[in-house]
Amino acid sequence: MTKADIVEDIAQRTGLTKKEVGETVDLFLKKIGDLLVEGQHLEIRGFGTFKVKERKERMARNPRTGDAVPVPSRRVPVFKVSKMLKDRVATD
Amino acid sequence: MTKAELVEMIAGETGISKKDTGIVVNLILENIGRALVSSDKVELRGFGSFKIKQRRSRQARNPRTGESVGVPSKRVPYFKASNELKARLNPDGLD
Secondary structure: OEHHHHHHHHHHHHOOOHHHHHHHHHHHHHHHHHHHHOOOOEEEOOOEEEEEEEEOOEEEEOOOOOOEEEEOOEEEEEEEEOHHHHHHHHOO | OEHHHHHHHHHHHHOOOHHHHHHHHHHHHHHHHHHHHOOOOEEEOOOEEEEEEEEOOEEEEOOOOOOEEEEOOEEEEEEEEOHHHHHHHOOOOOO
C-alpha cells in the first residue's frame, strides 16, 4: 500500500477531493517529522507513539580493514506500536 | 503532542475544516492498521514504512516459577523510518 492508495480510499469514502486529502496526508506526515526534529513526541491512541531516541556514541569496526572507528551519537526516530494495534495484528 | 493538537495544526494550514481533517487523519490510521492486519506493508515515501514481522513460536520460561511455557508464533508490526526522516534528525550529515 502506498500513499496514493490511501489518498484514493479516503477521497472515495469522504467525498473530499483527492487534492484536499493528499494535502492533508502530506501535512500529517510532514508535521510528524517536524515534531520529531523538535524532539517532541506524538501519541496516537490505539495506534502508537512516534518519538526520538538518542543513540550514544560507540566504537565500531570497519569490516574491511578491521580499524576501530567512532560512531558519533545521533538521534533516531522510533515508533512504539500501541498494545491495541499489536493485539489486532498478532492473531494469525 | 496529541492527535487533536496535530489535527488543529494541519487544519490551520490547509483551510480544510477541523472536522474533515480529523476524519482524514483517522482514516489514514485506519488504512495503515487495516493493511497491517492483512499483512500488507505500507510505504510512505520520505517518511517510512510500516511492515509486519513474523515471530516464530518458541519455548520461554516463567521467570517466577521456572516453568517452561510455549509462546505461540505471532505477527508484530514495526516502523522503519526513511533515510530522509533519519537525516532530518541529524542535520550534520551523520545519517
